[in-house]
Amino acid sequence: MNAVGYYPGCSQSGSAREYDLSIRALAGAMQIDLKEIPDWVCCGASSAHAINQAAAFALAADSLIKARRAGMDCVLAPCAMCYSRLATAVHSAKNNPAMAQATTKALSSQEDLDLRSLRVINVLTWLESLPSEDLAKRIVHPLNGLKVACYYGCLLVRPPQVTGARNAEAPRNMEGLVRRLGAEPVRWSMATECCGACFSLSCKPVVLRQGRQIFEAARSSGADVIVLACPMCHSNLDMRQAEFAAGAKPIPVLYLTQLIGLAIGMSADALRFSSHFVPVEPVLTAAPPGGSHEG
Amino acid sequence: MSVAHPTSSPTTLADLVAQSTGTCVLNCYQCGRCAAGCPQNVPGFMDISPTRIMHLLQLEDTFSNDPPRAAEYARQALTSSTCWLCAGCQACTTRCPQGVDIAGVMDVLRQQALALGLAAADRRSEDIQKFHATFLAAALKHGRIHELDLVLRYKLASGHWLEDATVGWQMLRRGKLSLSRPATVDTSKIQAALRQMGAGPDGGIEEAKT
Numbered sequence: 001m002n003a004v005g006y007y008p009g010c011s012q013s014g015s016a017r018e019y020d021l022s023i024r025a026l027a028g029a030m031q032i033d034l035k036e037i038p039d040w041v042c043c044g045a046s047s048a049h050a051i052n053q054a055a056a057f058a059l060a061a062d063s064l065i066k067a068r069r070a071g072m073d074c075v076l077a078p079c080a081m082c083y084s085r086l087a088t089a090v091h092s093a094k095n096n097p098a099m100a101q102a103t104t105k106a107l108s109s110q111e112d113l114d115l116r117s118l119r120v121i122n123v124l125t126w127l128e129s130l131p132s133e134d135l136a137k138r139i140v141h142p143l144n145g146l147k148v149a150c151y152y153g154c155l156l157v158r159p160p161q162v163t164g165a166r167n168a169e170a171p172r173n174m175e176g177l178v179r180r181l182g183a184e185p186v187r188w189s190m191a192t193e194c195c196g197a198c199f200s201l202s203c204k205p206v207v208l209r210q211g212r213q214i215f216e217a218a219r220s221s222g223a224d225v226i227v228l229a230c231p232m233c234h235s236n237l238d239m240r241q242a243e244f245a246a247g248a249k250p251i252p253v254l255y256l257t258q259l260i261g262l263a264i265g266m267s268a269d270a271l272r273f274s275s276h277f278v279p280v281e282p283v284l285t286a287a288p289p290g291g292s293h294e295g
Numbered sequence: 296m297s298v299a300h301p302t303s304s305p306t307t308l309a310d311l312v313a314q315s316t317g318t319c320v321l322n323c324y325q326c327g328r329c330a331a332g333c334p335q336n337v338p339g340f341m342d343i344s345p346t347r348i349m350h351l352l353q354l355e356d357t358f359s360n361d362p363p364r365a366a367e368y369a370r371q372a373l374t375s376s377t378c379w380l381c382a383g384c385q386a387c388t389t390r391c392p393q394g395v396d397i398a399g400v401m402d403v404l405r406q407q408a409l410a411l412g413l414a415a416a417d418r419r420s421e422d423i424q425k426f427h428a429t430f431l432a433a434a435l436k437h438g439r440i441h442e443l444d445l446v447l448r449y450k451l452a453s454g455h456w457l458e459d460a461t462v463g464w465q466m467l468r469r470g471k472l473s474l475s476r477p478a479t480v481d482t483s484k485i486q487a488a489l490r491q492m493g494a495g496p497d498g499g500i501e502e503a504k505t
Binding site (some may be wrong): 010015054062154160172193198210 | 383401477
Protein backbone atom coordinates (compact mmCIF):
# COMPACT_ATOMS: atom_id res chain seq x y z
CA MET A 1 0.00 0.00 0.00
CA ASN A 2 1.29 3.42 -0.96
CA ALA A 3 1.37 6.08 1.74
CA VAL A 4 1.09 9.83 1.37
CA GLY A 5 1.07 12.56 4.02
CA TYR A 6 -2.33 14.22 4.36
CA TYR A 7 -3.08 17.80 5.38
CA PRO A 8 -6.89 18.01 5.55
CA GLY A 9 -7.23 21.71 6.36
CA CYS A 10 -9.93 23.37 8.47
CA SER A 11 -12.86 23.45 6.07
CA GLN A 12 -12.63 19.68 5.52
CA SER A 13 -14.23 19.13 8.91
CA GLY A 14 -17.00 21.67 8.27
CA SER A 15 -18.20 23.26 5.04
CA ALA A 16 -16.19 20.89 2.84
CA ARG A 17 -16.71 17.64 4.73
CA GLU A 18 -17.95 15.96 1.55
CA TYR A 19 -14.63 16.76 -0.13
CA ASP A 20 -12.67 15.12 2.69
CA LEU A 21 -14.95 12.07 2.66
CA SER A 22 -14.66 11.63 -1.11
CA ILE A 23 -10.84 11.87 -0.96
CA ARG A 24 -10.59 9.36 1.88
CA ALA A 25 -13.03 6.99 0.16
CA LEU A 26 -11.17 7.28 -3.14
CA ALA A 27 -7.82 6.69 -1.45
CA GLY A 28 -9.31 3.64 0.28
CA ALA A 29 -10.61 2.27 -3.01
CA MET A 30 -7.21 2.82 -4.65
CA GLN A 31 -5.44 1.26 -1.63
CA ILE A 32 -3.56 4.40 -0.73
CA ASP A 33 -2.84 5.13 2.91
CA LEU A 34 -3.49 8.80 3.75
CA LYS A 35 -1.41 9.58 6.82
CA GLU A 36 -2.77 12.70 8.50
CA ILE A 37 -0.06 15.05 9.77
CA PRO A 38 -0.22 14.85 13.59
CA ASP A 39 -1.42 18.11 15.17
CA TRP A 40 -1.45 20.06 11.91
CA VAL A 41 -2.46 23.71 12.28
CA CYS A 42 -4.40 26.12 10.05
CA CYS A 43 -2.35 27.23 7.00
CA GLY A 44 -3.26 30.89 7.66
CA ALA A 45 -5.19 31.06 4.37
CA SER A 46 -5.58 34.47 2.68
CA SER A 47 -5.55 36.37 5.93
CA ALA A 48 -2.15 35.53 7.39
CA HIS A 49 -0.12 36.47 4.31
CA ALA A 50 -2.24 39.60 3.85
CA ILE A 51 -1.45 41.12 7.23
CA ASN A 52 1.45 39.24 8.80
CA GLN A 53 4.03 37.58 6.60
CA ALA A 54 5.96 36.07 9.52
CA ALA A 55 2.79 34.46 10.87
CA ALA A 56 1.95 33.14 7.40
CA PHE A 57 5.29 31.37 7.12
CA ALA A 58 5.26 30.16 10.73
CA LEU A 59 1.77 28.64 10.50
CA ALA A 60 2.56 26.76 7.29
CA ALA A 61 6.05 25.77 8.48
CA ASP A 62 4.70 24.38 11.76
CA SER A 63 2.61 21.75 9.95
CA LEU A 64 5.44 20.99 7.52
CA ILE A 65 7.87 20.47 10.40
CA LYS A 66 5.39 18.04 11.97
CA ALA A 67 5.14 16.22 8.62
CA ARG A 68 8.93 15.99 8.45
CA ARG A 69 9.13 14.70 12.02
CA ALA A 70 6.58 12.03 11.12
CA GLY A 71 8.90 10.93 8.34
CA MET A 72 6.80 12.21 5.45
CA ASP A 73 8.41 13.47 2.25
CA CYS A 74 5.22 14.16 0.30
CA VAL A 75 2.12 15.92 1.60
CA LEU A 76 -1.27 16.05 -0.14
CA ALA A 77 -3.21 19.26 0.59
CA PRO A 78 -6.63 18.95 -1.10
CA CYS A 79 -7.75 22.55 -0.47
CA ALA A 80 -6.24 24.86 -3.10
CA MET A 81 -5.66 27.57 -0.48
CA CYS A 82 -3.89 25.22 1.95
CA TYR A 83 -1.91 23.76 -0.94
CA SER A 84 -0.79 27.23 -2.01
CA ARG A 85 0.25 28.27 1.51
CA LEU A 86 2.20 25.07 2.18
CA ALA A 87 3.85 25.05 -1.26
CA THR A 88 4.69 28.75 -0.87
CA ALA A 89 6.39 27.99 2.46
CA VAL A 90 8.57 25.33 0.79
CA HIS A 91 9.29 27.80 -2.03
CA SER A 92 10.28 30.45 0.56
CA ALA A 93 12.51 27.94 2.35
CA LYS A 94 14.37 27.46 -0.93
CA ASN A 95 14.56 31.14 -1.88
CA ASN A 96 14.94 32.76 1.52
CA PRO A 97 16.82 30.10 3.52
CA ALA A 98 18.00 32.53 6.24
CA MET A 99 14.45 33.55 7.16
CA ALA A 100 13.20 29.98 6.86
CA GLN A 101 15.94 28.55 9.05
CA ALA A 102 15.44 31.19 11.74
CA THR A 103 11.71 30.43 11.89
CA THR A 104 12.16 26.67 11.70
CA LYS A 105 14.68 26.80 14.53
CA ALA A 106 12.38 28.96 16.67
CA LEU A 107 9.50 26.57 16.04
CA SER A 108 11.18 23.24 16.42
CA SER A 109 14.41 23.77 18.41
CA GLN A 110 15.77 21.22 15.97
CA GLU A 111 18.18 22.73 13.51
CA ASP A 112 18.47 19.86 11.09
CA LEU A 113 14.86 19.97 9.95
CA ASP A 114 14.92 20.99 6.31
CA LEU A 115 11.65 21.84 4.61
CA ARG A 116 13.20 22.26 1.17
CA SER A 117 13.04 18.61 0.16
CA LEU A 118 9.39 18.25 1.21
CA ARG A 119 6.98 17.91 -1.69
CA VAL A 120 3.52 19.48 -1.36
CA ILE A 121 0.98 18.28 -3.92
CA ASN A 122 -2.59 19.20 -4.80
CA VAL A 123 -5.39 16.82 -5.68
CA LEU A 124 -4.78 17.09 -9.43
CA THR A 125 -1.13 16.13 -9.10
CA TRP A 126 -2.06 13.30 -6.74
CA LEU A 127 -4.71 11.89 -9.07
CA GLU A 128 -2.42 12.17 -12.09
CA SER A 129 0.28 10.27 -10.23
CA LEU A 130 -1.96 7.23 -9.75
CA PRO A 131 -1.47 4.48 -12.33
CA SER A 132 -4.18 5.06 -14.94
CA GLU A 133 -5.05 1.35 -15.14
CA ASP A 134 -5.79 1.36 -11.37
CA LEU A 135 -8.50 3.93 -11.94
CA ALA A 136 -9.68 2.49 -15.26
CA LYS A 137 -10.38 -0.96 -13.83
CA ARG A 138 -12.55 0.53 -11.07
CA ILE A 139 -14.84 2.54 -13.32
CA VAL A 140 -18.22 0.84 -13.16
CA HIS A 141 -20.37 3.79 -14.27
CA PRO A 142 -18.61 5.61 -17.09
CA LEU A 143 -19.89 9.17 -17.28
CA ASN A 144 -20.44 9.02 -21.02
CA GLY A 145 -21.98 12.11 -22.50
CA LEU A 146 -21.64 14.19 -19.34
CA LYS A 147 -20.41 17.68 -20.25
CA VAL A 148 -18.00 18.99 -17.64
CA ALA A 149 -16.65 22.51 -17.13
CA CYS A 150 -13.27 21.98 -15.44
CA TYR A 151 -12.77 24.91 -13.08
CA TYR A 152 -9.27 25.36 -11.64
CA GLY A 153 -9.64 28.77 -10.05
CA CYS A 154 -6.41 30.48 -9.00
CA LEU A 155 -4.15 28.66 -6.64
CA LEU A 156 -3.97 25.19 -8.16
CA VAL A 157 -2.05 26.77 -11.01
CA ARG A 158 -0.80 30.22 -9.95
CA PRO A 159 1.83 31.42 -9.53
CA PRO A 160 3.66 28.80 -11.64
CA GLN A 161 6.90 29.53 -9.73
CA VAL A 162 5.19 27.90 -6.74
CA THR A 163 2.86 25.36 -8.37
CA GLY A 164 5.15 24.26 -11.18
CA ALA A 165 2.11 24.31 -13.50
CA ARG A 166 3.21 23.65 -17.06
CA ASN A 167 0.51 25.82 -18.55
CA ALA A 168 -0.85 28.19 -15.93
CA GLU A 169 -3.01 30.15 -18.40
CA ALA A 170 -4.67 27.16 -20.02
CA PRO A 171 -4.15 24.05 -17.87
CA ARG A 172 -5.55 20.80 -19.23
CA ASN A 173 -4.74 18.18 -16.59
CA MET A 174 -8.22 18.18 -15.04
CA GLU A 175 -9.69 17.71 -18.52
CA GLY A 176 -7.46 14.65 -18.97
CA LEU A 177 -8.71 13.12 -15.71
CA VAL A 178 -12.35 13.86 -16.58
CA ARG A 179 -11.93 12.21 -20.00
CA ARG A 180 -10.65 9.06 -18.31
CA LEU A 181 -14.07 8.81 -16.62
CA GLY A 182 -15.80 8.86 -19.99
CA ALA A 183 -17.06 12.44 -19.54
CA GLU A 184 -16.59 15.24 -22.04
CA PRO A 185 -14.78 18.41 -20.92
CA VAL A 186 -16.21 21.56 -22.52
CA ARG A 187 -14.20 24.40 -24.01
CA TRP A 188 -14.78 27.51 -21.98
CA SER A 189 -13.06 30.73 -21.02
CA MET A 190 -13.31 31.01 -17.23
CA ALA A 191 -11.36 27.97 -16.04
CA THR A 192 -8.71 30.00 -14.20
CA GLU A 193 -10.70 33.11 -13.24
CA CYS A 194 -10.88 33.98 -9.55
CA CYS A 195 -14.13 33.10 -7.69
CA GLY A 196 -13.62 35.94 -5.18
CA ALA A 197 -12.27 33.59 -2.51
CA CYS A 198 -12.57 34.78 1.11
CA PHE A 199 -14.45 37.91 0.04
CA SER A 200 -17.51 35.68 0.36
CA LEU A 201 -17.77 36.99 3.92
CA SER A 202 -15.93 40.30 3.85
CA CYS A 203 -16.90 41.76 0.44
CA LYS A 204 -19.76 39.77 -1.04
CA PRO A 205 -20.32 41.88 -4.20
CA VAL A 206 -16.98 40.54 -5.50
CA VAL A 207 -18.07 36.93 -5.15
CA LEU A 208 -21.47 37.59 -6.75
CA ARG A 209 -19.83 39.35 -9.73
CA GLN A 210 -17.15 36.68 -10.24
CA GLY A 211 -19.60 33.83 -9.65
CA ARG A 212 -22.05 35.23 -12.19
CA GLN A 213 -19.35 35.53 -14.86
CA ILE A 214 -18.08 31.99 -14.24
CA PHE A 215 -21.63 30.59 -14.16
CA GLU A 216 -22.68 32.32 -17.39
CA ALA A 217 -19.59 31.07 -19.22
CA ALA A 218 -20.23 27.51 -18.00
CA ARG A 219 -23.88 27.80 -19.01
CA SER A 220 -23.08 29.01 -22.52
CA SER A 221 -20.50 26.25 -22.98
CA GLY A 222 -23.29 23.71 -22.47
CA ALA A 223 -21.78 22.24 -19.30
CA ASP A 224 -23.99 19.87 -17.25
CA VAL A 225 -21.74 20.26 -14.23
CA ILE A 226 -18.88 22.40 -12.91
CA VAL A 227 -16.06 20.35 -11.41
CA LEU A 228 -13.39 21.80 -9.13
CA ALA A 229 -10.87 21.02 -6.39
CA CYS A 230 -11.14 23.80 -3.79
CA PRO A 231 -13.54 24.24 -0.83
CA MET A 232 -13.59 28.05 -1.22
CA CYS A 233 -14.43 27.84 -4.94
CA HIS A 234 -17.08 25.24 -4.13
CA SER A 235 -18.80 27.29 -1.51
CA ASN A 236 -18.75 30.39 -3.71
CA LEU A 237 -20.13 28.64 -6.80
CA ASP A 238 -22.54 26.22 -5.11
CA MET A 239 -23.78 28.05 -2.02
CA ARG A 240 -24.10 31.45 -3.69
CA GLN A 241 -25.41 30.23 -7.04
CA ALA A 242 -29.04 31.03 -6.18
CA GLU A 243 -27.97 34.63 -5.48
CA PHE A 244 -25.88 35.29 -8.61
CA ALA A 245 -27.86 33.16 -11.05
CA ALA A 246 -31.43 33.70 -9.87
CA GLY A 247 -33.94 32.47 -12.45
CA ALA A 248 -31.37 30.59 -14.55
CA LYS A 249 -31.28 26.80 -14.77
CA PRO A 250 -28.81 25.83 -12.04
CA ILE A 251 -25.56 23.96 -12.68
CA PRO A 252 -24.46 21.47 -10.02
CA VAL A 253 -20.96 21.95 -8.66
CA LEU A 254 -18.96 18.84 -7.76
CA TYR A 255 -15.52 18.20 -6.36
CA LEU A 256 -13.42 16.27 -8.86
CA THR A 257 -13.08 13.46 -6.31
CA GLN A 258 -16.90 13.26 -6.04
CA LEU A 259 -17.14 12.93 -9.82
CA ILE A 260 -14.59 10.11 -9.76
CA GLY A 261 -16.47 8.56 -6.82
CA LEU A 262 -19.61 8.54 -8.94
CA ALA A 263 -17.76 6.79 -11.78
CA ILE A 264 -16.30 4.14 -9.48
CA GLY A 265 -19.71 3.34 -8.06
CA MET A 266 -19.95 5.28 -4.82
CA SER A 267 -23.50 6.14 -3.76
CA ALA A 268 -25.01 9.62 -3.61
CA ASP A 269 -25.25 9.19 0.15
CA ALA A 270 -21.59 8.28 0.54
CA LEU A 271 -20.69 11.31 -1.58
CA ARG A 272 -22.96 13.51 0.58
CA PHE A 273 -24.72 15.17 -2.33
CA SER A 274 -27.46 16.13 0.14
CA SER A 275 -25.12 18.78 1.58
CA HIS A 276 -24.93 20.65 -1.75
CA PHE A 277 -27.06 23.75 -2.28
CA VAL A 278 -27.54 23.10 -6.02
CA PRO A 279 -29.22 19.68 -6.48
CA VAL A 280 -26.88 17.11 -8.04
CA GLU A 281 -29.70 15.02 -9.58
CA PRO A 282 -28.98 16.14 -13.17
CA VAL A 283 -25.55 14.52 -12.91
CA LEU A 284 -27.03 11.39 -11.39
CA THR A 285 -29.51 11.18 -14.26
CA ALA A 286 -26.71 11.37 -16.76
CA ALA A 287 -24.76 8.68 -14.91
CA PRO A 288 -27.04 6.72 -12.57
CA PRO A 289 -25.07 5.01 -9.82
CA GLY A 290 -26.16 1.44 -9.55
CA GLY A 291 -28.18 1.74 -12.74
CA SER A 292 -27.24 0.27 -16.10
CA HIS A 293 -25.36 2.43 -18.53
CA GLU A 294 -24.77 2.04 -22.20
CA GLY A 295 -21.50 2.88 -23.67
CA MET B 296 16.98 44.99 -18.95
CA SER B 297 16.22 44.03 -15.41
CA VAL B 298 17.99 45.07 -12.27
CA ALA B 299 18.43 43.37 -8.91
CA HIS B 300 17.25 45.47 -6.02
CA PRO B 301 19.52 46.07 -3.03
CA THR B 302 17.83 44.65 0.08
CA SER B 303 20.10 45.78 2.91
CA SER B 304 18.68 48.44 5.24
CA PRO B 305 15.33 49.02 3.53
CA THR B 306 14.18 52.62 3.38
CA THR B 307 11.59 52.65 0.61
CA LEU B 308 8.58 50.46 -0.16
CA ALA B 309 10.53 49.13 -3.16
CA ASP B 310 13.28 48.01 -0.73
CA LEU B 311 10.72 46.21 1.43
CA VAL B 312 9.25 44.53 -1.65
CA ALA B 313 12.72 43.34 -2.67
CA GLN B 314 13.38 42.02 0.81
CA SER B 315 10.04 40.25 1.00
CA THR B 316 9.62 38.93 -2.56
CA GLY B 317 13.10 38.96 -4.05
CA THR B 318 11.76 41.00 -6.97
CA CYS B 319 12.31 44.62 -7.94
CA VAL B 320 9.46 46.99 -8.82
CA LEU B 321 11.90 49.25 -10.68
CA ASN B 322 11.77 46.66 -13.48
CA CYS B 323 8.11 47.51 -14.18
CA TYR B 324 7.64 49.39 -17.46
CA GLN B 325 3.91 50.04 -17.01
CA CYS B 326 2.73 47.67 -19.73
CA GLY B 327 -0.55 47.26 -17.85
CA ARG B 328 -0.86 43.47 -17.99
CA CYS B 329 -1.37 43.32 -14.20
CA ALA B 330 -4.18 45.85 -14.40
CA ALA B 331 -5.75 44.21 -17.46
CA GLY B 332 -5.98 40.76 -15.88
CA CYS B 333 -6.96 41.91 -12.39
CA PRO B 334 -10.57 40.91 -11.54
CA GLN B 335 -10.73 43.69 -8.94
CA ASN B 336 -9.44 46.52 -11.11
CA VAL B 337 -12.97 47.44 -12.17
CA PRO B 338 -15.09 50.53 -11.45
CA GLY B 339 -16.31 50.68 -7.88
CA PHE B 340 -13.62 48.40 -6.49
CA MET B 341 -9.85 49.19 -6.56
CA ASP B 342 -9.33 52.96 -6.43
CA ILE B 343 -5.85 52.86 -8.04
CA SER B 344 -4.85 50.31 -10.70
CA PRO B 345 -2.07 47.84 -9.86
CA THR B 346 0.07 49.33 -12.65
CA ARG B 347 -0.27 52.78 -11.11
CA ILE B 348 0.67 51.33 -7.69
CA MET B 349 3.90 49.97 -9.26
CA HIS B 350 4.57 53.43 -10.66
CA LEU B 351 4.01 55.10 -7.27
CA LEU B 352 6.56 52.74 -5.71
CA GLN B 353 9.04 53.55 -8.48
CA LEU B 354 8.50 57.28 -7.95
CA GLU B 355 9.00 56.97 -4.19
CA ASP B 356 12.28 55.16 -4.82
CA THR B 357 13.40 57.57 -7.55
CA PHE B 358 12.77 60.67 -5.41
CA SER B 359 14.11 59.24 -2.16
CA ASN B 360 16.54 62.20 -2.06
CA ASP B 361 13.49 64.49 -1.80
CA PRO B 362 11.80 63.06 1.32
CA PRO B 363 8.53 65.07 1.32
CA ARG B 364 7.93 64.23 -2.32
CA ALA B 365 8.84 60.54 -1.82
CA ALA B 366 6.60 60.35 1.25
CA GLU B 367 3.65 61.66 -0.75
CA TYR B 368 4.02 58.89 -3.36
CA ALA B 369 4.27 56.29 -0.58
CA ARG B 370 1.22 57.75 1.15
CA GLN B 371 -0.85 57.46 -2.03
CA ALA B 372 0.07 53.79 -2.42
CA LEU B 373 -0.40 52.94 1.27
CA THR B 374 -3.78 54.65 1.73
CA SER B 375 -5.26 53.15 -1.44
CA SER B 376 -8.00 50.51 -1.22
CA THR B 377 -6.20 48.53 -3.92
CA CYS B 378 -4.19 46.22 -1.65
CA TRP B 379 -7.26 45.42 0.47
CA LEU B 380 -9.43 44.60 -2.54
CA CYS B 381 -6.71 42.38 -4.03
CA ALA B 382 -8.05 38.83 -3.82
CA GLY B 383 -4.57 37.30 -4.06
CA CYS B 384 -5.50 35.48 -7.29
CA GLN B 385 -1.89 35.76 -8.53
CA ALA B 386 -2.86 36.57 -12.14
CA CYS B 387 -0.65 39.70 -12.06
CA THR B 388 2.39 37.88 -10.66
CA THR B 389 1.91 35.09 -13.19
CA ARG B 390 1.67 37.47 -16.15
CA CYS B 391 4.21 40.19 -15.34
CA PRO B 392 6.73 40.10 -18.22
CA GLN B 393 9.30 41.70 -15.90
CA GLY B 394 9.00 39.12 -13.15
CA VAL B 395 7.67 41.49 -10.50
CA ASP B 396 5.71 39.70 -7.76
CA ILE B 397 2.82 42.15 -7.81
CA ALA B 398 0.62 40.10 -5.48
CA GLY B 399 3.61 40.10 -3.11
CA VAL B 400 3.72 43.92 -3.40
CA MET B 401 0.10 43.98 -2.18
CA ASP B 402 1.08 41.92 0.91
CA VAL B 403 3.87 44.43 1.69
CA LEU B 404 1.50 47.38 1.24
CA ARG B 405 -1.16 45.90 3.54
CA GLN B 406 1.36 45.20 6.28
CA GLN B 407 3.06 48.59 5.99
CA ALA B 408 -0.27 50.39 5.85
CA LEU B 409 -1.34 48.71 9.11
CA ALA B 410 2.04 49.31 10.77
CA LEU B 411 1.98 53.01 9.90
CA GLY B 412 -1.71 53.50 10.67
CA LEU B 413 -2.41 54.46 7.05
CA ALA B 414 -4.72 51.62 6.02
CA ALA B 415 -7.63 52.66 3.79
CA ALA B 416 -10.68 53.49 5.89
CA ASP B 417 -13.50 53.05 3.38
CA ARG B 418 -16.21 50.60 4.48
CA ARG B 419 -15.11 47.76 2.21
CA SER B 420 -11.43 48.00 3.11
CA GLU B 421 -12.29 48.15 6.81
CA ASP B 422 -14.51 45.06 6.58
CA ILE B 423 -11.71 43.18 4.84
CA GLN B 424 -9.19 44.31 7.49
CA LYS B 425 -11.54 43.11 10.24
CA PHE B 426 -12.00 39.76 8.51
CA HIS B 427 -8.24 39.16 8.15
CA ALA B 428 -7.55 40.18 11.76
CA THR B 429 -10.36 37.97 13.06
CA PHE B 430 -9.20 35.01 11.00
CA LEU B 431 -5.52 35.28 11.92
CA ALA B 432 -6.29 35.78 15.61
CA ALA B 433 -8.45 32.63 15.60
CA ALA B 434 -5.79 30.59 13.76
CA LEU B 435 -3.04 31.68 16.16
CA LYS B 436 -5.18 31.17 19.25
CA HIS B 437 -6.81 27.81 18.51
CA GLY B 438 -4.56 26.32 15.84
CA ARG B 439 -7.54 25.42 13.67
CA ILE B 440 -10.47 27.43 12.37
CA HIS B 441 -13.97 26.67 13.57
CA GLU B 442 -16.00 28.15 10.72
CA LEU B 443 -19.13 28.99 12.70
CA ASP B 444 -17.04 30.70 15.39
CA LEU B 445 -15.13 32.65 12.71
CA VAL B 446 -18.37 33.84 11.07
CA LEU B 447 -19.84 34.96 14.39
CA ARG B 448 -16.65 36.75 15.44
CA TYR B 449 -16.43 38.51 12.09
CA LYS B 450 -20.05 39.59 12.36
CA LEU B 451 -19.37 40.91 15.85
CA ALA B 452 -16.41 42.92 14.51
CA SER B 453 -18.13 44.19 11.36
CA GLY B 454 -21.70 44.59 12.59
CA HIS B 455 -23.08 42.79 9.50
CA TRP B 456 -25.40 40.63 11.58
CA LEU B 457 -28.23 40.19 9.11
CA GLU B 458 -26.20 39.49 5.97
CA ASP B 459 -26.42 35.85 4.94
CA ALA B 460 -28.63 34.80 7.85
CA THR B 461 -30.63 32.58 5.45
CA VAL B 462 -27.54 31.07 3.85
CA GLY B 463 -26.10 30.39 7.31
CA TRP B 464 -29.26 28.63 8.38
CA GLN B 465 -29.23 26.48 5.23
CA MET B 466 -25.57 25.62 5.81
CA LEU B 467 -26.42 24.43 9.32
CA ARG B 468 -29.36 22.42 8.01
CA ARG B 469 -27.17 20.75 5.37
CA GLY B 470 -24.45 19.89 7.84
CA LYS B 471 -22.02 22.38 6.31
CA LEU B 472 -21.40 24.27 9.54
CA SER B 473 -20.19 22.23 12.44
CA LEU B 474 -21.58 23.35 15.80
CA SER B 475 -18.81 21.69 17.76
CA ARG B 476 -15.37 23.20 17.84
CA PRO B 477 -12.62 21.10 16.22
CA ALA B 478 -9.70 19.86 18.31
CA THR B 479 -7.60 22.76 19.56
CA VAL B 480 -3.91 22.47 18.70
CA ASP B 481 -1.30 24.04 20.94
CA THR B 482 0.12 27.13 19.20
CA SER B 483 2.32 28.42 22.02
CA LYS B 484 5.49 27.60 20.05
CA ILE B 485 4.23 29.52 17.02
CA GLN B 486 3.32 32.52 19.17
CA ALA B 487 6.67 32.36 20.97
CA ALA B 488 8.52 32.14 17.65
CA LEU B 489 6.68 35.20 16.34
CA ARG B 490 7.46 37.19 19.49
CA GLN B 491 11.10 36.06 19.29
CA MET B 492 11.29 37.30 15.71
CA GLY B 493 9.60 40.58 16.67
CA ALA B 494 7.02 39.86 14.03
CA GLY B 495 4.99 42.98 13.42
CA PRO B 496 2.77 44.61 12.41
CA ASP B 497 0.37 43.03 14.81
CA GLY B 498 -1.87 40.76 12.85
CA GLY B 499 -4.01 39.63 15.71
CA ILE B 500 -1.20 38.27 17.86
CA GLU B 501 -2.12 40.56 20.71
CA GLU B 502 -5.75 39.61 20.40
CA ALA B 503 -4.79 35.93 20.25
CA LYS B 504 -3.11 36.14 23.63
CA THR B 505 -6.31 37.12 25.38
